[in-house]
Amino acid sequence: MQKCRLNPKDQLPLDLLIPDLAAVCSYALEESGKQVRPALAYLAFSTITPGSINLVPVSALELIHTYSLIHDDLPAMDDDDMRRGKPSLHKAFDEATAILVGDGLQARAFELLADAPDLSVEQKVRMIKVLAQASGFEGMVGGQYIDIQAVDSDMTLEELQAMHEMKTGALVRASLALGGIAANGTDEQLAALDEYGKHIGLAFQVVDDILDVEGDAEALGKTAGKDAEANKPTYVKLLGLDGAKAEAKRLLQAAIDALEMFGDSADQLRDLARYIVERDR
Template sequence: MQEATTNDPGMLDSYTDGSTAGLRVACNYALSAEGKRVRPLLLLGSARAVTSQGVSSAALSAVSRAIEIVHIYSLIHDDLPAMDDDDMRRGKPSLHKAFDEATAILVGDGLQARAFELIADAPDISAEQKVRMVKILARAAGIRGMVGGQYTDIQAVDSDLGLEALQRMHMMKTGALIQASLALGGIAANASDEQLEALDKYGQHIGLAFQVVDDILDVESDEATLGKTKGKDAAANKPTYVTLLGLNGAKSEARRLLAMSLIELDSFGESADGLRDLARYLVKRDR
């Protein structure tokens, strides 16, 4: 199933007409940035974990591109001056710096819509599967997911947010789309309810671990490696896992969450080795 991935999440060629050619250029600028492609890999890994018979590569390619496009849209909007106000993303100027704020907003809006179009047009997937996928992705991207998490994050400036509240925020802002990625892969592979529940719990743990490691790297790494501005949360006086637990405490929490995520995969056997390897990478990564 690894073959279903691509180096980009869906470049736009003739998708726009001449009057919106500049918008296409801006879209492709965002889509061409190098990223870890964690969410498509999680989607593909979950599909592999629940089936030994294989799933249509064309179907998985379409849905994995959709999930990555939603992630990219969220980064574009998060970087805006009214939000996190970041000038760098994935090692190059944020979209609103390379173009302008209005273009960045419109690109984000357009990419989000494009993601759902990709799912609707995905081959070799039943209408029932598509409806389930659309509902899950819409919820993960909306007020009960990324949007709500980003709102809470903005409100957390100069606050005394505790550990439990911080975890809830990141389960929405980061974890929701990670869990959706796993669910969509499972649905594409006709996973059972029990399998989907195990994948969801794995996603909860690894989603939190991902953010814990982000907070650690924001202290220990450098901007060249991170590909984005370092220390933004600390400068904005936002609570992080490091400020609440200390550096060693945050590292211990990341290891604990990794162990919990691996336990959730016990019922899958070797078919989930890709997810196990990805979980270990996410905790040990340097960017």
């Protein structure tokens, strides 16, 4: 995890922005969270081609993720007052500013990919398409829409999984794809990484649901118990707490099994999968 630690603010032209807007962007990015998605991209790259990945496309992932959190926290969406241990952007500033900053971070992410050095035009186009699909109607946006409509409704386990494959899993899988594309991975290698990402993306959400019940708000850096309060469908609601924990372990093993073709070179991806399932925040 530490090898791919980055500061997303380094990818913004803060000195060229309106000073007030630059300050809001800095606030949004100064606590950059767990950086799981950049870690996945970095480790996907190093699993195929040991060495140093260009961190510009990796930064694009964190900008997209941060934009999605800013918008998710808005009153019209999840209505959360805390994010990463401090007031959400719309609470620290205002709703209009939060919407605009989220929009700007999203646009900047694709600008970074288009301008990324040391990558071919074909690689850039593939990355832009992968990230756009994962962020849009086939991914986060579509999954978030289903999530909003699902409040106070009953969902089957299959429907819940399909929703989270879009809302959370799509960007996880895109992270691995970006790293694999940057490393010029084969179709077989990219497919194995995608299978790993499918399982670990769902595991991430299962653990989030568990932590919403068991987690401490201070450790989480956001409000605990929001899902139950909003009567949202969750893995805990459908499977019970013990059942959700068992499902997280099953998904972890499936993710680890998907990496068999890489041998020891994927050990850090296996370790990251264990971290995702065993984390307390």
